[in-house]
Amino acid sequence: MPFIPHTPADIAAMLLQIGAPNLDSLFDEIPAELRCPPLRLPPAMNEMAVTRLMRERAGSKPNGLCFIGAGAYEHHIPAAVWEIAARGEFLTAYTPYQAEASQGTLQVLFEFQTMMAGLTGMDAANASMYDGASALAEAALMAVRAHEGKGRKLLIPTSVHPLYRRVVHTLTRHQEIEVIELPFDPVEGRVSPSALNHYRGRGIAALVIPQPNFFGILEEADELTNWARREGALVIGLVNPVALGLLAPPGDWGDTGADIACGEGQPLGAPLASGGPYFGFLGCRQELLRQMPGRIVGRTLDAAGAPGFILTLQAREQHIRRSRATSNICTNQGIMTIAAAIHLSLLGPDGLARVAAACHANTLALTDRLLEIPGVTRIFTGPVFHEIALRLPKPSRPVLSQLARLGIQGGYRLEEHYPKLAKGILTCATETRTRADIDLYASTLTWVLNVKDA
Amino acid sequence: MPFIPHTPADIAAMLLQIGAPNLDSLFDEIPAELRCPPLRLPPAMNEMAVTRLMRERAGSKPNGLCFIGAGAYEHHIPAAVWEIAARGEFLTAYTPYQAEASQGTLQVLFEFQTMMAGLTGMDAANASMYDGASALAEAALMAVRAHEGKGRKLLIPTSVHPLYRRVVHTLTRHQEIEVIELPFDPVEGRVSPSALNHYRGRGIAALVIPQPNFFGILEEADELTNWARREGALVIGLVNPVALGLLAPPGDWGDTGADIACGEGQPLGAPLASGGPYFGFLGCRQELLRQMPGRIVGRTLDAAGAPGFILTLQAREQHIRRSRATSNICTNQGIMTIAAAIHLSLLGPDGLARVAAACHANTLALTDRLLEIPGVTRIFTGPVFHEIALRLPKPSRPVLSQLARLGIQGGYRLEEHYPKLAKGILTCATETRTRADIDLYASTLTWVLNVKDA
Amino acid sequence: MTTIFDASRPGRVNAQHAPEAQAITTLENQFLRASPPPLPQVSELQVVRHFTRLSQRNFSVDTHFYPLGSCTMKYNPRVCHTLASLSGFLDRHPLASEESGQGVLRTLHELQEMLKEISGMRAVSLVPMAGAQGEFAGVAMIRAYHLARGDHQRTEMLIPDAAHGTNPATAAICGLTVREIPTNAHGDVDLDALRAAAGPHTAGLMLTNPSTLGVFERQILQMARIVHDAGGLLYYDGANLNAVAGRVRPGDMGFDAVHFNVHKTFATPHGGGGPGAGPVGVGERLEPFLPVPVVGRRLLDNGGEWFFQMTQQELPDSIGPMAAFAGNVGVLLRAHVYLRMIGAEGLSRIADFATLNANYLMARLAAAGFTVAFPERRATHEFLLSMQFEAKNFGVTALDFAKRLLDYNCYAPTIYFPALIPESMLIEPTETESKETLDHFVEAMIAIRQEAQNDPHRVRTAPHAVPVPGKGPGRLDATRAARKPDLIWKENTVS
Amino acid sequence: MTTIFDASRPGRVNAQHAPEAQAITTLENQFLRASPPPLPQVSELQVVRHFTRLSQRNFSVDTHFYPLGSCTMKYNPRVCHTLASLSGFLDRHPLASEESGQGVLRTLHELQEMLKEISGMRAVSLVPMAGAQGEFAGVAMIRAYHLARGDHQRTEMLIPDAAHGTNPATAAICGLTVREIPTNAHGDVDLDALRAAAGPHTAGLMLTNPSTLGVFERQILQMARIVHDAGGLLYYDGANLNAVAGRVRPGDMGFDAVHFNVHKTFATPHGGGGPGAGPVGVGERLEPFLPVPVVGRRLLDNGGEWFFQMTQQELPDSIGPMAAFAGNVGVLLRAHVYLRMIGAEGLSRIADFATLNANYLMARLAAAGFTVAFPERRATHEFLLSMQFEAKNFGVTALDFAKRLLDYNCYAPTIYFPALIPESMLIEPTETESKETLDHFVEAMIAIRQEAQNDPHRVRTAPHAVPVPGKGPGRLDATRAARKPDLIWKENTVS
Numbered sequence A, B: 001m002p003f004i005p006h007t008p009a010d011i012a013a014m015l016l017q018i019g020a021p022n023l024d025s026l027f028d029e030i031p032a033e034l035r036c037p038p039l040r041l042p043p044a045m046n047e048m049a050v051t052r053l054m055r056e057r058a059g060s061k062p063n064g065l066c067f068i069g070a071g072a073y074e075h076h077i078p079a080a081v082w083e084i085a086a087r088g089e090f091l092t093a094y095t096p097y098q099a100e101a102s103q104g105t106l107q108v109l110f111e112f113q114t115m116m117a118g119l120t121g122m123d124a125a126n127a128s129m130y131d132g133a134s135a136l137a138e139a140a141l142m143a144v145r146a147h148e149g150k151g152r153k154l155l156i157p158t159s160v161h162p163l164y165r166r167v168v169h170t171l172t173r174h175q176e177i178e179v180i181e182l183p184f185d186p187v188e189g190r191v192s193p194s195a196l197n198h199y200r201g202r203g204i205a206a207l208v209i210p211q212p213n214f215f216g217i218l219e220e221a222d223e224l225t226n227w228a229r230r231e232g233a234l235v236i237g238l239v240n241p242v243a244l245g246l247l248a249p250p251g252d253w254g255d256t257g258a259d260i261a262c263g264e265g266q267p268l269g270a271p272l273a274s275g276g277p278y279f280g281f282l283g284c285r286q287e288l289l290r291q292m293p294g295r296i297v298g299r300t301l302d303a304a305g306a307p308g309f310i311l312t313l314q315a316r317e318q319h320i321r322r323s324r325a326t327s328n329i330c331t332n333q334g335i336m337t338i339a340a341a342i343h344l345s346l347l348g349p350d351g352l353a354r355v356a357a358a359c360h361a362n363t364l365a366l367t368d369r370l371l372e373i374p375g376v377t378r379i380f381t382g383p384v385f386h387e388i389a390l391r392l393p394k395p396s397r398p399v400l401s402q403l404a405r406l407g408i409q410g411g412y413r414l415e416e417h418y419p420k421l422a423k424g425i426l427t428c429a430t431e432t433r434t435r436a437d438i439d440l441y442a443s444t445l446t447w448v449l450n451v452k453d454a
Numbered sequence C, D: 001m002t003t004i005f006d007a008s009r010p011g012r013v014n015a016q017h018a019p020e021a022q023a024i025t026t027l028e029n030q031f032l033r034a035s036p037p038p039l040p041q042v043s044e045l046q047v048v049r050h051f052t053r054l055s056q057r058n059f060s061v062d063t064h065f066y067p068l069g070s071c072t073m074k075y076n077p078r079v080c081h082t083l084a085s086l087s088g089f090l091d092r093h094p095l096a097s098e099e100s101g102q103g104v105l106r107t108l109h110e111l112q113e114m115l116k117e118i119s120g121m122r123a124v125s126l127v128p129m130a131g132a133q134g135e136f137a138g139v140a141m142i143r144a145y146h147l148a149r150g151d152h153q154r155t156e157m158l159i160p161d162a163a164h165g166t167n168p169a170t171a172a173i174c175g176l177t178v179r180e181i182p183t184n185a186h187g188d189v190d191l192d193a194l195r196a197a198a199g200p201h202t203a204g205l206m207l208t209n210p211s212t213l214g215v216f217e218r219q220i221l222q223m224a225r226i227v228h229d230a231g232g233l234l235y236y237d238g239a240n241l242n243a244v245a246g247r248v249r250p251g252d253m254g255f256d257a258v259h260f261n262v263h264k265t266f267a268t269p270h271g272g273g274g275p276g277a278g279p280v281g282v283g284e285r286l287e288p289f290l291p292v293p294v295v296g297r298r299l300l301d302n303g304g305e306w307f308f309q310m311t312q313q314e315l316p317d318s319i320g321p322m323a324a325f326a327g328n329v330g331v332l333l334r335a336h337v338y339l340r341m342i343g344a345e346g347l348s349r350i351a352d353f354a355t356l357n358a359n360y361l362m363a364r365l366a367a368a369g370f371t372v373a374f375p376e377r378r379a380t381h382e383f384l385l386s387m388q389f390e391a392k393n394f395g396v397t398a399l400d401f402a403k404r405l406l407d408y409n410c411y412a413p414t415i416y417f418p419a420l421i422p423e424s425m426l427i428e429p430t431e432t433e434s435k436e437t438l439d440h441f442v443e444a445m446i447a448i449r450q451e452a453q454n455d456p457h458r459v460r461t462a463p464h465a466v467p468v469p470g471k472g473p474g475r476l477d478a479t480r481a482a483r484k485p486d487l488i489w490k491e492n493t494v495s
């Protein structure tokens, strides 16, 4: 029997011990009327057959050269990352409830927390959230909790990833939080600090600062942070972890630094994989520690004084506090953070900075090449990091489809969530794109734009 | 520096300890005239670039549906096999010279030896040879050594894989062994026992019996073994390990069984991989143990009586006996045998037999379908196992090329080594081929044969 | 173990993983960090060695018996992982063209269909990223349903006291008040209490069946009637589906919403904490509210099929997206592979043998004198012991047993949950373990009880043989960890 | 550890790995086996758990410092393994159409070209499957060369006494008589002895340079002249190329044939015994005799290239094939990836740092009072200690040190080879180890010597902490193993 080790002799001996006549009798407490007829599932396949099936599915259509970012980025993942992260001892363990039998996972998580805290400039980080969007939602809830009694308004720029904003809506709507959307400046493509004056004294609990923002543009994080501080609002930095190889971390923003940092961990070792699994990261200043949701690993000692690692501050979690927990999150994205810790260790500070610089340089090179095409223009004037919003001379949907058919995933269609940005696309070139790739994109786009029916 | 951990500070401290002014000075004993100019190698690439390069190379041309056997067989390899065999602790260890620090590898090898001895019906098996061909050569040398003083003639049927026969020639020619080729019966495609009478009393040291033989045909192993026994010659069984799931093992042949069993281990978990790495297996009866080349693992005890595993009988090997060793083999095919042990454990006796039966049934089905094509005929009448020799109505080279271009690797061109078997191909369908694959082969071949210029 | 930071030395660069260095001249200084991020500077060999050795300091299903109740730590076929890791799957961007996604989308659609059949529900969304997010989706849909009907006063969620902590937490996050329903002496829900609680304020009931007490809730049909009659809806926490899949279906039991714990029932490895996936299935009433994206299928004129993601545009009443993209796709692919290998027969076989193993283990432990919480009941895929007798008489608690079991190469069962049984131990062997392994566990439990009588100190100070025999750490001080949180590595500190 | 056979139970079938059962009616009984093969009957979980746990009972480069002299146990970049394992490479049949092999063949051709450049030889064949098979190819070519010239009396191979055992074994298998050449007190070959030995019977000389004594043979040019003048050819055993690649080339030193130990120099993991690859390079005189297949390149009319395998038809004087197919292709692909990542600069950097590490370790051990075999010489990538002093004075041998080092988490250096230094220890740290690791090794050696003085019994009975601390087995009895060979598992036997 697939995956079941019982021999006929075992079954007989076990039933005898139980005192049950047969397997069916073990279910005799289930009301008879509830027994269901045999399920109609596809017939069982052996491993060979399913392997062939899935290989066909995986290879059914080519994925093409990727110039899409918009929240998920193709980076080179060193081969060692998953060779080690996917070792059975990491992959097939549960959440490390028994610390002594889980020192491997726990220590990696402790190291991961240290790396994320270091990257973001926070005092502490948790052991992951589901993804970047849900991490932002949790950050918002956390900020509002911390702001207890002083208002439940969240100010979130529309230069934040549109899908993230929707997820924040889904996940926070039952908690009486007022989410206020802060428009971006249509010329610069980022929040204009002067626009904030409108919200002065309105009891804002927290301001979200995306860096870089959805359009790839760098926000004036220092000024925005200082404004929030003056307002008594918390600052939530929504950051890209690869960009943090070069960019100022939230902990350094403005005069005081941000209070919470969060974001999508995918760029740190997670394959694109049609959307997941990725992981969200979340860190905060010391004072907010007990408001932070999710698992946290701490270092402690045994009776003999030997150090070891253990899940800690569990009083915040659902299995202790139940309905008063900081969040309902239980299973998180464990193995992805193990991969991230290995990934970051292999890159080191220098490697991460070089990857970030290469993404930046490649995106600038791509921008230059595409702007040579008649009719292609830049949408915003703000400084870009590794993503660029461009306006095409033709409707973006057919152009992008045509590009995809020619082997180029050309970008994200901005109109999808920004109706005003007609014919706009958001595109990027990470360190994985070569000059030849960029040239190919440019020449293919030129061709597509010249074809009549596109 | 790639793969080098030294920091500038390390280098300085280390040179100081050595008392050397710089790295260059460490080479000062090398005569100056020998220093070579900088090598002209392709420029260094980082991991990302080399990954892209190799992915392109791996995917440059499709491999097609494989109907070739001829010594290497496409079998399904359970995913667990290489996930475990490729674990760093197995993959990056050396030959287990320090037994206590190598119990993992040693125990797997002990279990592998047990499985191979069990499969072949031998008393012992070694821990691998390079491949099936070199294992046959070593078996021949071993037999001649064991036959010491009674003649150095090796009788080898031409129904043995032609490339194996060439390798035997290469590897044994310096040892004054007379290799006598024994023709096969052109009707049956196997050795006719009566043909052996010609060699009676000629002081034959050993007879090789391939089962199944190169043409996929089952030799009359019992009769051949008994003949050799009467002649005082040793019997070397050259066997396919998957076929042994069903076929009588060499240890059971004739009245006494064969003396040595060897063969290609590739069908047990090794990917086709354009030819290697595979592994050769070699086993023998107790009496020949000290003539067997290669590494052998044995079980022993420690001082407290606890059992453990260790390389043993090393007195046969080159690092003890040097020029009087049984062979010069040192590094063998270690990791492949670890994979084989896992593979065989996952299949078990029942699984292996079912795989063998499916190969047999599929090859018969393929034969039936191809024989329906006008002009395609069977070359031999002997009973086949999982490979079949067919004659085409047209020259085989262009037909096979044409098939390959259409995505079907149709078989091995027999004329390559058997000029008399004009238009002959050797083809097989393992358990990995479906009915649909077989139909596709048949319809494609029909089409190719009908095209004018093929 | 020293940390990776201890091995760091300034100036180590793994150039093989870094593009050429280049100066940034295009960005103003205000945007740039003042000093490099404090990441470790270590060689590739150091990284490989460090993390490989760390991995060896873990118990896992691949290395140990792992009878962690409520967690279904069974064998996860390696091939599921291997096939989900094919580069064709891994390399695809979530926003890439639909055409390039046909292989993945077809697979996800098949999974949706299979989950519908297994649960007996009408529609499924795969998007929730773990069980708790599935719960959130379910409860949020229940709320949306009531609100859409203008039924604004339904602010209470009924939850049995034995429920998993995520249930009350989820209800609270969805803005509902939790009302606990007690359990009776036989492990079933107290029906009278349920009747008393159900009413016009009832949004619904959240239930796990079999419950976390390791028994099947026999009165489920009565309960469904009570809640439905009161105008509430029923939520099924599918974490324990391994016990009954293929035998009974939440839909047939009357549930309106259900989440699957893909990482329990459908053999996705748990990864030391995740990722999992918590697809959610619903009946007719909740269908409009499903979280997006849902995978849709369209028949083409040429007879082929086309798969696509339905977003809020197509499903305007959806509670919305819960993830930036499509959820934990890779986890879902693993579940798909597993289900395709198992088929319907294999699925009910799983329930059969999970149940056989639990009942056998319970029978043997009972015969050995351990206190089974519900001795007159059948175990489902798990069962509860109470170590109260041992705690009282030998001063050796469930925690002590748990720690000492590690020394016998068994991961510990779940302890002190559910809380309503004192000194509880929830044991779930799963169907993939052999009788020999179960017998070993029984012998270990008996041996530990003997130790508890003869040498209780040894048990109270366990473990002694993990992670590294003789080198510890031994039992770790959890109180200290919480009192003085030491959460990140800092230069020159060793606690 | 119990064996996998102990876990076997009749009736366990992993149906997921087996096609449908079918009866064989088409074959006569005489061909079929009477009873099923005695393979274990175990579940997939049992297999995974058993072999995973066995793997943890190994030292390896990925987990431990592995200074095994003459074996170059450096870090093998994982990516080499990953890329050689791409399914496009793994799925190709060796006899598949040439067209489908263009990616592999191009890659192998590039490797051939790189190896030519690195060795300074004229042509390379990749086919030998390990170092020893490369030696065979080289010596067989030398024989073929002499015979082709009608020079039949050249039946002697000159081999320094420090040579690796494969050298004399290979010479013997190639039908030659071995004549040992002594080493002088400085670790160089005794030139007078060489002169005396060289003559009309000399087929050639086999030499490793740097030698297995851990020093560079300084008189190599004189030696080459002596042998060549006597009509013999020179064979270079490339096992130690890690020390000099990119700095000197065998071809420039006058060698006529050379083998590479791909699994040492070019970072193919050793797999607990293999596979390796032993490509062989030759000068002009031996080129016609290269083993087949050699990868050829043809320029196409369209400017492209076409790669193909040259067999004996194209190379009629070849010594023939040595493998059924093309040799250990997968291993060669790994080497190719490694070399493409390293480049010329990286290659000489490897020699630099392998040498730096060896000289540093030698200097520190010498400073700590250990006896270096050739203290006045530079170490190459490895160096020799003699533990004779410790053996005499404390009764603690090189073997005892080796075993005790395991307890300090270091794999043991090579011991008792080369045999001409008593109680020898050949230590090769490789370039991928950090200074910290070398310092740890020095401290371990010092600590063990202290133990040898104070508690020699502890050292003599080591190891104590591997493979499983406190659970052994401890030092294994090799004599017993050879006296009573117990080579396969049998029912109801535990030795």
Ligand SMILES: Cc1ncc(COP(=O)(O)O)c(C=O)c1O
Binding pocket: A329, A330, A331, C070, C071, C130, C131, C132, C133, C164, C166, C167, C208, C212, C237, C239, C240, C261, C276, C277, C278
């Ligand atoms: C009964 C029960 N419900 C819900 C959950 C929550 O599932 P997850 O951890 O996937 O969020 C769990 C898992 O621990 C559980 O056991």
Ligand SMILES: Cc1ncc(COP(=O)(O)O)c(C=O)c1O
Binding pocket: B329, B330, B331, D070, D071, D130, D131, D132, D133, D164, D166, D208, D212, D237, D239, D240, D261, D276, D277, D278
């Ligand atoms: C000096 C020397 N020569 C030759 C060999 C033989 O190489 P292989 O083990 O690959 O056959 C070795 C390997 O141990 C060696 O160290």
